[in-house]
Amino acid sequence: MIDSTLGRAGAVLALLLASAPALAAPAAPWVVKPEWVKADEAYLASDALAGRGSATPDEAKAAAWVASQFEQFGLVRAPGMSGYLQTATIVQPKLGGAPALGVGGQSVAGLTLLMAPAGEVRGRLVIATSDDPAALPAGDVIALASPKLPLIPMLMAARGHGAKLLLVRESAETKGILKQMGGAARIPGYLEGDAPESIALATLPPAEFDRLVQKPGQEVTLALPGMTATRSTTTNALGYLPGTDPEAGVLLLSAHVDHLGRRPDGTIMHGADDDASGVTAVLELARALAAGPRSRRGILFVCYGSEEMGGFGSAYFGAHPPVPLSKIALNIEFEMIGAQDPKLPRGALMVTGYERSNLAETLAAHGALVAPDPYPEQHFFERSDNYQLALKGVVAHTLSGWATTPVYHQPTDTIANLDLPFMTAAIQSLIEPVRWLAASDFQPKWNAGGQPSR
Template sequence: MDQLKLALIFLFFPVSLVGQIKQIKKTVTKKEVEHHMYFLASDSLRGRDVGTPGIEIAARYIANQFENYGVGPIDDGYFQEVPLKVTKPLKSGHMTIADTTLNFKESFVALRGGNMNKKAGVVFAAYGMPGDLDSLAIEVTDKYVVTWAGDKGVSSVRDWFSLMRKKSGHLKEKGALGLIEIYNYRSMPWSMLARYMGNTRMELYNEQEEDNLPVYWVNDPDQKLTKKIQAKGLVAEIMLEGAETKIIREKNVVGVIKGKDKKLSEEYIILSAHYDHVGVGDPVKKEGMPADSIFNGARDNALGTSGLLMAAKYFGKNRPKRSVIFLAFTAEEKGLLGSEWYAENPLAPLSKCIFNLNIDAAGYNDTTMVTVFGVEKNTAEGAIQQATEEAGLKMGYDPIPEQRIFRRSDHFNFAKKGIPSVLYSPGVTAFDDEITYYYHQVTDNPETLNYNYVTVYYHAFINTADYLANSDKVAKWNIDEEEFIKAAEELYGKP
C-alpha cells in the first residue's frame, strides 16, 4: 500500500474503530448465514421472479427479519410500492419509410409503445437532443422524428436508453408522433437486441407518463437508409399489432436504524442488495445432476440479501454514529427498476445520503479476496481496503472493465444522482467457467456455496459499512470522475 493511500485511511477513519471486527465475528455466524441462504434460495420460492408468489414470500421474510433485528420502518411500513408495466411482445408489423419497407424484428424494434397504425411526415434531427432541435429550427408537430441513437461521445447502450427517455420527453412536449432512432452499436449485434426486445418487457409505470411517445430503433449499419431519410418531404407508415400490457405492484423492502450521534445521525449510509431472481424456465440437464427448471439464484442474489440481513443484525445491536438505510430491491434483473424507482422516489432525502455500499454477485472464483467494483472512483478506496483486510480478505479491483459491471447493478442509480457508491462483490478474477457455470443457471443452489468463505465475506462487508457509518469524514468522488462530480454538485451543492 503506498504512502498516499495509507494517509487517506487515517484521514478517513478514526483510529478508535479498529477492533470492531471482533464484535462482527461474534454477531455474524455461519449457522445463521446458512439459514437465510437456504430459505431465500429454496425451491419453494421458485426463483423469486417478479410478479410471482415466491418474491412476495421473500419480501415478507426480509421485512420480518428487519423487525426481528431491530431495524425500524422508514415510512408507514417496510414496503415501498414499485409500480411496473408488463408488456407482452408485439407479434408482427412493418415500417415503410423513404420507399423502404422494414420488417419488425428483422430491421426495427419497438422500445416504447404498443399497437400502432399511423402514417405521418418525417423529419431528421441529428441526435435529437433539445439543442439539435433548436439549432436546426425543425418543426416536429404531428411528425415522426428520426435521429441517431445516443449522443456525441456516448458509447454505452445503457446510456442510450437514458438519453432516449430525455429525447422522447422533449419531443412529446413539442407535439411529435414518435421517435425513430438509428441503431449502429457494433458491440451488441442486432440479432441479440431484437431477441431481447422480442421478449416480455417490464418497465416502471407512471400514470402521468402512460401516453409516452412511441420509440423505435432501426438497424441501418451501412447508413443507406439514414441518407435517404435526411431528404425533405418524406412520409413514414408504422403498423404494429399484438401487444398486451398489464400493471403489477411490486415491493422494495426498506428499513432504517437511527444513528446515535446528534449531528451525524442526520446523514445516511445506504446498504443495499436486490432480492429478485429470474424464476422458472424450461428444464435443463447438467452433467451429473437431475434435470431442473428452477433458477434459485443462491449467488445472485440470495447471497447479497443474506448479507444485508446480517448487517441489519449487527447494526441493530451496535448503532453507529450515522443512520443506516437498508434497501432490498425488487426487479434488478428487469433492468435495475426497483433501485431506479427508489432513487426517483426516496424515503429519505438523497442529499443526506453520503454513500451506497451495494452487495451483489454473479458468483466467485477466489475465496481469498473480495472484488469492489468502482472503488477507485472515490476517496474511500484506501479505507475500504483497510476494512476488508481487517476481516482477513484482500481487496481486488474490477478485473473485467470491458463488461462495465459498475453500471450494471443497483448502486449505479445512486451514483448517477451523485452519491459515492461501490459494488462490494465476492472475489472475482475473471468471468470464467467457474462463474458461468452458476450465473443465471439452475445449478446456482444454496448447497453449492462455501459458507466459511461467505461468512468471512459478510464480516468484511459489515466491517466496511461500520467504518463508513462511523467516520467523521465523508467520501468524495475522485477529481477525474467528471460525470459523477457534476451530479454530486447538483445533489449536495458545490464544495
C-alpha cells in the same frame, strides 16, 4: 446483477433519539455464524420461493421474510414509513401485432424491431454517415449509414438527442442481439408515473436499407399495432437502525431480493449467488449492528425488488427515499458474494467503479478486504442497484465476489455451488469497516469524472 444485453414522523423520532443516552461500552467482537449464513441462503434459494421472480408474489414473499428478519433483529421502520415494505407498480407494454414501417407513404418490407417504445413513431428521415456517436445529427428518425457503427453508443447518443427511431442495416451483430433477447423485440417496462421509453431500434435487410438512405427528408412512420400493457407490483424490504446524531447522515446497505424466477420449461432459477448472497450479507450486517452499541449515523438496510428487470426497486427507492438522498452519506450494494473470483487477491471482494470515488480506498485503509474490479469492460458499476443511486449523486458502489462466475444466470446458481466459508468470511470482514463508517464523519466524494450521468 442485470444482464448486459440491453428507489416524518422522523423529526419526532430524531428528537427522541437525540435525548437517548448513547451506549458507551465498546462493541464485543461479533462472530458471523456459518449456520446463520446457511439458513438465510437455505430459505432465499429454496424451491418454496421459486427463484424470486421480479415483481411476482414469490418476490413479495421473499421481501416479507427479509422484513420479518429485520424486525426480529431489532431494526425499526424507516423514517416516515408505516411498515417495513415499500411497493411500486411496473408497467410492461406488449405488442399485439406486426410492426409496419412506412417511408413517404409506401410500406417497406423486412423490418425487424430490436427495441420498441410504448407508442407509434412518426418523423422526417435523417441520414447519419459518421460512425462517431458525438457526430450523430439531430432528428426524429435517423438511419445509420456507416457500416462500422458502434451500435449501443449510437443508440445512447440518439436517445440523448431525443430521437424516436434509429434504423440500421441488418448484420450478424444485429441478428446476434436479437437472438440474445430470445428472438423478440425488447419493449422496456417503466415505473407507473414515469415516462415510458421513447426510442425504437429496428433493422432493414441490406437492399431495403440501401434504398432507404437515398430518401432523406421523407416522412417515416412506424406503426405498432395492438399495444397493451400489464401491471405488476414489486416490493422493497427496508429496515432502519437509528443513529444518535441526526446531523451525521445515514448509511445505505443494500442488495436485491429478486432473481429470474422460473424458465418457461418450469426450471427454477434459484439465484443463490445472484443475489440471495447479497441479501444474506445485508441480513447478517443488520443482525451484527443491531446487537451492538448504537452508532452516530443511522443505517438503512434495504433489499430491492425487480433489479433483474432493470433496477426498478432501487429506482423507486431513489425517487421515494425515507430520508432525503442528501442525507445518505453512501451506498454499498452487495451482489454475488457467494464465490471468489480467481483473479482477486485471496479473501477480497471487488468494488465496481473502484476508482470513481474515494470510498473503496478508505474502506481498504480501515481493514476491508476490497480490490478494484478486474473487468472494467463489463461495466458492472452500471449493472446493479448502486447505479440508480449514483445517478442521483449518492456515492454508491457494488461489492462482489465473482461477477463473472460460470453459474451467472444459470440453473446451476444453487446453494450447492456456493462457497459458504468464503461468503461468511467476506461478511465478517466488513463488520468492523461498516462500524467505522457508522461512527465516523467521513463523507466519501466522487473523484473527477467519477459520478455517472445517464
